[in-house]
Amino acid sequence: MPTWLVHGFRWPRPLIRIHIILQNLDDCAAEWTMAPLTSSGLIENFKELYPEIMPKLESLRFIEQYDPEDIVSKDQPYAFVCDQVHEVQLSVDIDEVRGKGVANDAWGALVDLRDKLAPGEKVGWFVVVNGDVERWAPPMDEEEEISMASQLTSPTSRHSSGVRREDDDAASDQTKRPKGIKNWFKARRAKSYGNLRSQTAIRSTQLSPPLPNNPIYLTRATNGKAPVPAGTAV
Numbered sequence: 193m194p195t196w197l198v199h200g201f202r203w204p205r206p207l208i209r210i211h212i213i214l215q216n217l218d219d220c221a222a223e224w225t226m227a228p229l230t231s232s233g234l235i236e237n238f239k240e241l242y243p244e245i246m247p248k249l250e251s252l253r254f255i256e257q258y259d260p261e262d263i264v265s266k267d268q269p270y271a272f273v274c275d276q277v278h279e280v281q282l283s284v285d286i287d288e289v290r291g292k293g294v295a296n297d298a299w300g301a302l303v304d305l306r307d308k309l310a311p312g313e314k315v316g317w318f319v320v321v322n323g324d325v326e327r328w329a330p331p332m333d334e335e336e337e338i339s340m341a342s343q344l345t346s347p348t349s350r351h352s353s354g355v356r357r358e359d360d361d362a363a364s365d366q367t368k369r370p371k372g373i374k375n376w377f378k379a380r381r382a383k384s385y386g387n388l389r390s391q392t393a394i395r396s397t398q399l400s401p402p403l404p405n406n407p408i409y410l411t412r413a414t415n416g417k418a419p420v421p422a423g424t425a426v
Contacts, residue, residue: 197280199275199276200255201314202273202318203270203271203313204270205270208271217233238252242308252274253275255277273302273309275294
């Protein structure tokens with residue numbers, strides 16, 4: 193796996209994210225500074241922000257450490273901002289590399305850049321190991337791409353796949369339940385009124401005698417005489 197002997201300083205990941213957000217660097221990824229767009233975008237931004245520092249750091253590079261066996265962390269806690277990068281193939285004479293030294297102008301510029309980006313971090317030599325420089329992922333076949341595209345564009349994909357969002361469930365529950373205390377009382381009153389009417393109808397049916405076939409007679413007294421049929425003048 194790629195291994196480098198680098199001279200530079202560590203740039204903590206939270207500070208990388210803050211810098212990218214504040215500078216509106218939309219094409220830069222804080223989680224992988226070695227990406228070509230991120231690297232070029234950051235360097236161009238540094239040239240605009242620090243025009244006196246960057247001309248002395250012509251070979252500035254960003255190096256990431258990465259362990260492909262680590263399936264928990266998506267990124268490491270910091271990246272390296274380097275003015276010298278030496279790739280280690282099988283072995284390297286560290287004293288020989290360090291003996292070449294760093295130009296005074298470059299060293300001072302790197303310290304100034306450190307103060308701007310990561311105050312308090314050490315400027316020195318580091319051995320950095322990266323298990324996957326390109327962050328390679330297996331490409332999807334044509335069927336997988338079509339399936340993913342249909343799931344992202346179809347408005348009913350989340351229901352057809354048997355997965356419902358919580359907000360959909362909540363909305364469904366809201367339509368089933370009356371909202372508020374007033375509606376609750378309305379529902380209770382309507383239910384009680386309906387029950388009362390049905391009970392009254394049952395009682396009236398049970399207690400009322402059937403209508404007679406003969407004419408209905410008046411019930412008031414007629415001086416001892418027989419009742420007079422309805423409609424007859426008394």
